[in-house]
Amino acid sequence: MNRVVLVGRLTRDPELRYGQSGTAVTKFTIACDRRSGDEADFIQIVTFKKTAEACAENLKKGRLVAVEGRWQTGRYESEGKTVYTNDCIADNVRFLDSSNQGNSGNRSNSSNSNDPFVDDGKPIDIKDEDLPF
Template identity: 50%
Template structure:
């Protein structure tokens, strides 16, 4: 069985950083991802997908991502449910991210193409000119290894 998701989109609001009672960091934000077609009126539509990150990745997202920033998220879909105050069952579908790549360039000289964080703390190698070793998707900050095809 396989449950993997890769999304690229823009944050609709600043990430919200919280801590569990045990002191574990958790960050939530929403990613707007364009649909691959236009509506009958010729307008582009988007899906607004809730993202959850944990631990060091959560703190990094809270520190480096802001509303409007573009990010690539890799993770898994999770569906959970709870009973609200009115006694109704509420279902929540969200992405639990284990890798986030910051695609909006940071001001102050650092290039966000080198900012990929996740459970493996994977980083692009710096090729000497301050940029990561991107080839095919250089404008987007995506390396050949990130492409699913």
């Protein structure tokens, strides 16, 4: 079985292209921290069709994503040398943070945010009668 699940932050904005048949293809790289926390792996992600278009439209450098897909190796010739590739072909990409967060991943709330659940670091004022349980 070839299944991969990754969580990481984009190291650059996605690149959207269209193949000869008109199929959308997006490539981007995510940095996935290792358990030690001292190192990261930089993994190229490839998406197709509607997923590719959604990623190109919604993702920017610094966004946190979860990617589910399969690992694919390949090779091609370039200037007489064989180049080997390792990519994650994504079936599913989930956007794990809001699009208005900064590139560093820190929360940067704008004053015009309409999201009542944005964590601005202040305590939430909820009365017991407001709770549904």
